[in-house]
Amino acid sequence: MKRVLLLLPTTGYRNEDFLAAAKKLGVEIVAAANYCHQPAPSWGLAPIMALHFDRPEQAADTVLREIGGNLDAVLAVDDSGVELAALLSERLGLPGNPAQAVRRVRDKLAFRQLLREREFLCPEFHHLPTGEDPRKLFPELKFPVVVKARRLSASRGVIRVDDFEELMRAVNWVRAIQSRADRDARDLGLIMESFIPGSEYALEGSLERGELTTLALFDKPDPMDGPHFEETLYITPSRLPEALQDCIHEEVARACRVAGLAAGPVHAEVRVNDQGVWILEVAARSIGGLCGRVLTRSLGMSLEELILRQVVAEEPLTIAGEGGAAGVMMIPIPRRGIYHGLEGLDAAQSVSGVTGVAITVEPGQIIAPPPDGATYLGFIFARAASPADAEMALRIAHRRLHFDIRPEYPAMEAPAAERH
Numbered sequence: 001m002k003r004v005l006l007l008l009p010t011t012g013y014r015n016e017d018f019l020a021a022a023k024k025l026g027v028e029i030v031a032a033a034n035y036c037h038q039p040a041p042s043w044g045l046a047p048i049m050a051l052h053f054d055r056p057e058q059a060a061d062t063v064l065r066e067i068g069g070n071l072d073a074v075l076a077v078d079d080s081g082v083e084l085a086a087l088l089s090e091r092l093g094l095p096g097n098p099a100q101a102v103r104r105v106r107d108k109l110a111f112r113q114l115l116r117e118r119e120f121l122c123p124e125f126h127h128l129p130t131g132e133d134p135r136k137l138f139p140e141l142k143f144p145v146v147v148k149a150r151r152l153s154a155s156r157g158v159i160r161v162d163d164f165e166e167l168m169r170a171v172n173w174v175r176a177i178q179s180r181a182d183r184d185a186r187d188l189g190l191i192m193e194s195f196i197p198g199s200e201y202a203l204e205g206s207l208e209r210g211e212l213t214t215l216a217l218f219d220k221p222d223p224m225d226g227p228h229f230e231e232t233l234y235i236t237p238s239r240l241p242e243a244l245q246d247c248i249h250e251e252v253a254r255a256c257r258v259a260g261l262a263a264g265p266v267h268a269e270v271r272v273n274d275q276g277v278w279i280l281e282v283a284a285r286s287i288g289g290l291c292g293r294v295l296t297r298s299l300g301m302s303l304e305e306l307i308l309r310q311v312v313a314e315e316p317l318t319i320a321g322e323g324g325a326a327g328v329m330m331i332p333i334p335r336r337g338i339y340h341g342l343e344g345l346d347a348a349q350s351v352s353g354v355t356g357v358a359i360t361v362e363p364g365q366i367i368a369p370p371p372d373g374a375t376y377l378g379f380i381f382a383r384a385a386s387p388a389d390a391e392m393a394l395r396i397a398h399r400r401l402h403f404d405i406r407p408e409y410p411a412m413e414a415p416a417a418e419r420h
C-alpha cells in the first residue's frame with residue numbers, strides 16, 4: 001500500500017475531498033496538520049499535528065524526527081502547505097518541485113523579478129519595504145497602480161489605486177492586512193505594480209516531468225478592474241480562439257520551466273490584451289476553495305483523486321471524462337458582517353443546469369469581501385451544453401440567493417435626551 005503524508009490545514013476546504021480520494025484509491029494517509037501548537041499537545045495530538053506550515057525548515061525537522069522515511073509522497077491540500085511539502089519531498093528524495101522554486105513563485109516580488117529577467121510581458125513593479133514612505137516612489141509611478149501583499153492569495157491585500165491619495169490609503173490598508181495574515185510581514189514589505197488592462201483567464205494544469213498538461217482553461221467573464229478583485233465566475237471551456245488558448249498554454253508552460261516547477265498541480269492566472277498574454281501568477285497548487293469540483297465530470301474523477309493518482313501511479317494518467325461546458329461561481333460577499341443565514345437555496349438549486357450550491361460559512365461567522373477577507377461564502381456549480389448557458393445558469397441561481405449579513409455591532413442609538 002502506498003503511503004502519502006498529507007498536509008491538512010485546519011481551515012482547509014478540501015480536506016474531505018482528499019481523504020475521500022485516498023480511501024477510494026486505497027492509499028494510506030499519514031496526516032500532518034497545523035493545529036495551534038499550544039492546545040494540540042494538550043489534546044494528546046502527535047507533534048506532526050501542530051506544525052507551523054509557514055516555518056517550513058523547522059516543521060520539516062519535526063516531521064522527519066517523528067515519522068522518519070517510508071513515504072511515497074508528500075502533498076499539501078492547499079497553498080499554506082506547498083512550501084513545506086516541497087521541502088519534505090526534497091529532503092526525503094521523493095518526486096516533487098524544488099522547494100526554492102515553490103518559494104519563488106509564491107513571492108509576488110520574486111516572481112515578477114523572474115518574469116522580467118526572462119523577458120516575459122511584465123508590468124513595471126517596485127518594492128516598498130516596511131517603514132519606507134511611499135512618497136519616495138511617486139516620481140516613478142504611472143497610475144493606475146496595484147498595491148499588493150507579497151504572498152497572500154484569493155485577492156487578499158490587493159488594491160488598485162488611481163492617484164497618490166488613494167495610494168497612501170491603500171498602502172496603509174494592505175500593510176495592516178499583511179501584518180495580520182503573515183508572520184513575516186515586516187521583512188516582506190509590499191509590491192506595487194502597474195495595472196494591466198485586459199480580460200482574465202485561469203489555467204488549471206498538471207506538470208509531469210516538466211511537461212504541462214492543461215486540464216482546463218477558464219474564462220473569467222466578470223470584469224476585474226478593481227479597486228478590489230473579488231473572484232466570481234470561472235467558466236470552461238474558454239471561448240477564446242484556439243490560437244490564443246495555445247498561446248496561454250505556451251506562456252504558462254514557459255513560466256513553469258523558468259521557475260523550475262516540474263511536477264504536480266499548477267494554477268495560473270493571465271491577462272490578455274492587444275500586447276499579448278501577461279502572466280499574473282503561477283502557483284504550484286491546484287485551484288482554491290471548492291472550485292476544483294467543477295472539473296470532476298470532465299476529468300472523469302475528482303481533481304484530488306487525479307493529484308493523488310499522479311504521485312502514486314506507476315504509469316502516466318489517462319484522462320477521459322465527459323465533454324460539455326461547466327462553471328463555478330465563488331459567491332461574492334455582499335458586505336462585511338456576521339453571517340446569519342440565507343434564503344432561496346432551493347430556488348437556486350432548481351435552476352436548470354445548476355448541479356449544486358455549497359455554502360461554506362457557518363451562521364455566526366464574520367465574513368468580509370477582499371481585500372480584507374479570507375473566507376468564501378460558498379460556491380455555485382453548473383453544467384450545460386455551452387459556456388454561455390453555464391454562465392447564465394450561475395447568474396440566475398445567484399440572483400435567487402439572499403444572504404442575511406448583519407453588522408458586527410448594532411448601530412448605536414442616540415440617548416433619549418438627544419432625540420427630538
Ligand code: ADP
Binds near residue numbers: 108
Ligand atoms: P492573489 O494571489 O491574491 O490571487 P494576484 O496577484 O493574483 O493575487 O491578484 C489578484 C487579482 O488582482 C488578479 O486576479 C487580478 O484580477 C488583479 N490584479 C493583480 N495584479 C494586477 C495587475 N498588475 N494588473 C491588473 N490586475 C491585477
Ligand code: CA
Binds near residue numbers: 154155269281
Ligand atoms: Ca491570483
